[in-house]
Amino acid sequence: MRPLHALLLIALMAVAGLAAPTFAQAQLTQVPGPNSPTTKEQVPLYVPQDDKVVGRVSIPDEKLAVLVQPEGREWREWRTHTLRLAIGGLAIGMTVVLAIFFLYRGTIRIHGGKAGRLVLRFNGLDRFAHWTTAVSFLTMALTGVILTFGRSLLIPLIGHQAFTPLAEYSKSIHNFVSVPFVVGLLMIVALWLRDNIPEKADWIWIKSAGGLFSKAGHHPEAGRFNAGQKLVFWSIVLGGVVMAATGYLLMVPFAFTGIGGMQTIHVIHGLLAAALIAAVIGHIYIGTIGMEGAFDAMGSGDVDENWAMEHHRRWYQEQLRKGYVEGRQPAE
Amino acid sequence: MARMKFLCDSERCIECNACVTACKNEHEVPWGINRRRLVTLNDGKPGERSISMACMHCNDPPCAAVCPVDCFLQTADGVVLHSKDLCIGCGYCFYACPFGAPQYPRTTDFGSRGKMDKCTFCAGGPEPDGSVEEYQKYGANRLAEGKLPLCAEMCSTRALMAGDGAILADIYQERSVRRGYGSGAPGWSTAYGRNERGSPFAPGGPGTGGA
Numbered sequence: 001m002r003p004l005h006a007l008l009l010i011a012l013m014a015v016a017g018l019a020a021p022t023f024a025q026a027q028l029t030q031v032p033g034p035n036s037p038t039t040k041e042q043v044p045l046y047v048p049q050d051d052k053v054v055g056r057v058s059i060p061d062e063k064l065a066v067l068v069q070p071e072g073r074e075w076r077e078w079r080t081h082t083l084r085l086a087i088g089g090l091a092i093g094m095t096v097v098l099a100i101f102f103l104y105r106g107t108i109r110i111h112g113g114k115a116g117r118l119v120l121r122f123n124g125l126d127r128f129a130h131w132t133t134a135v136s137f138l139t140m141a142l143t144g145v146i147l148t149f150g151r152s153l154l155i156p157l158i159g160h161q162a163f164t165p166l167a168e169y170s171k172s173i174h175n176f177v178s179v180p181f182v183v184g185l186l187m188i189v190a191l192w193l194r195d196n197i198p199e200k201a202d203w204i205w206i207k208s209a210g211g212l213f214s215k216a217g218h219h220p221e222a223g224r225f226n227a228g229q230k231l232v233f234w235s236i237v238l239g240g241v242v243m244a245a246t247g248y249l250l251m252v253p254f255a256f257t258g259i260g261g262m263q264t265i266h267v268i269h270g271l272l273a274a275a276l277i278a279a280v281i282g283h284i285y286i287g288t289i290g291m292e293g294a295f296d297a298m299g300s301g302d303v304d305e306n307w308a309m310e311h312h313r314r315w316y317q318e319q320l321r322k323g324y325v326e327g328r329q330p331a332e
Numbered sequence: 333m334a335r336m337k338f339l340c341d342s343e344r345c346i347e348c349n350a351c352v353t354a355c356k357n358e359h360e361v362p363w364g365i366n367r368r369r370l371v372t373l374n375d376g377k378p379g380e381r382s383i384s385m386a387c388m389h390c391n392d393p394p395c396a397a398v399c400p401v402d403c404f405l406q407t408a409d410g411v412v413l414h415s416k417d418l419c420i421g422c423g424y425c426f427y428a429c430p431f432g433a434p435q436y437p438r439t440t441d442f443g444s445r446g447k448m449d450k451c452t453f454c455a456g457g458p459e460p461d462g463s464v465e466e467y468q469k470y471g472a473n474r475l476a477e478g479k480l481p482l483c484a485e486m487c488s489t490r491a492l493m494a495g496d497g498a499i500l501a502d503i504y505q506e507r508s509v510r511r512g513y514g515s516g517a518p519g520w521s522t523a524y525g526r527n528e529r530g531s532p533f534a535p536g537g538p539g540t541g542g543a
Contacts, residue, residue, distance in 0.1 A: 041505075067432075075428055253445075
């Protein structure tokens with residue numbers, strides 16, 4: 001058997017050796033086809049490239065195996081135009097809407113005037129959680145806006161040399177302040193989740209737009225938080241979680257995804273930022289100049305009794321029962 | 333004046349990596365930075381092609397468009413340079429670049445990537461030609477000495493060519509007619525669109541740069 005094997009092998013090798021050159025040539029050399037160019041002008045040098053070209057690299061940096069990624073063009077369009085339009089447009093649009101609303105409605109007064117008696121609305125921990133989240137959100141919004149708009153708005157004013165350190169600090173602050181933001185977010189969820197679960201009364205609140213357009217001072221009944229506040233809560237919590245997730249992924253580039261994924265993550269982060277900034281502008285408006293007595297809730301933590309009765313009747317009654325209303329005995 | 337371009341004729345490239353080595357050596361490029369790299373398409377299959385890729389010095393550079401600090405500039409020769417003094421290492425240019433050209437010294441350091449580094453067409457940076465600072469930040473400035481990029485000069489098969497785009501296109505087209513077929517000139521259309529030179533895209537004007 002063994003000699004036979006060897007003989008077969010030799011025969012095979014001989015055949016292969018004869019066949020190999022022709023076989024290899026057919027594979028390695030392209031033969032000019034019938035449509036081959038005959039003049040230089042016919043050589044298609046400018047072949048339009050619309051698809052991603054991915055190959056193999058021998059260096060330990062897998063993302064460089066992408067030879068051409070025309071998708072960069074779309075990301076460029078997003079970064080140079082769409083992102084700015086989204087953030088600037090929504091923020092300015094929201095401000096304009098609020099300004100018109102302010103002219104129409106003015107500061108929403110406490111209908112019955114101030115009672116002078118205070119009701120505890122947010123204790124120290126509540127306020128700490130709120131302001132941790134708020135300050136870090138505003139810091140990240142501001143630094144993000146500097147990085148997005150600085151080139152067109154700030155460089156003409158302060159020059160390249162001054163803008164680079166500003167942008168560099170903005171970037172670092174933006175990254176590091178995300179940590180207190182997430183801490184604040186977790187505290188908010190722990191403290192207020194139970195009062196923000198949607199209920200039937202919210203539907204009535206939404207249908208009457210929370211009494212925002214009723215100058216007569218009619219307010220739909222609400223518990224600790226009305227539907228509008230619940231909306232802000234869920235926007236910040238859900239939006240904040242996605243912002244944090246996409247943000248941390250952007251901080252560790254290419255750790256979990258390739259170039260296309262990184263671009264998508266950046267788009268999500270930017271669109272959501274635009275939406276949240278607009279939402280927060282509305283939240284700040286109604287919490288300050290938009291409504292009399294509202295800021296006290298997060299300022300001193302105590303609100304006026306009449307404010308509490310008008311805006312959060314059900315919650316006020318609970319507080320009354322618990323004895324959190326100044327100068328009134330807990331109802332039996 | 334010439335419009336400087338790269339052209340890689342993948343029909344001729346033998347994946348010897350001489351261009352990569354030449355670039356690394358000439359500019360003292362640190363570990364992990366790949367100004368030039370070789371990408372093999374259809375590896376091990378019929379129609380396998382290798383292409384040497386670096387910054388293509390585009391007509392309308394996407395990196396310059398997306399840079400938040402406006403650190404790029406384009407020379408009169410069309411070479412895209414950047415200022416490491418202005419760069420904040422945000423990484424946006426890598427997302428926009430069609431060719432994966434921008435490189436960062438640190439990629440795992442929690443949001444800090446260091447100053448971007450990329451192919452300079454052997455033309456240094458915004459610093460004075462041939463200065464020590466220029467060499468330390470960007471590597472050698474061969475263009476100022478009247479020499480072409482070393483990667484192309486090193487290429488044993490003349491697959492990778494660097495120089496005046498019009499002449500490169502002419503050589504490539506003549507070759508293609510002789511052998512009967514082209515090789516696609518990968519990246520060329522993405523980087524330069526049509527053959528015309530166009531107006532040099534100079535973000536921020538001549539004042540741009542850390543000089």
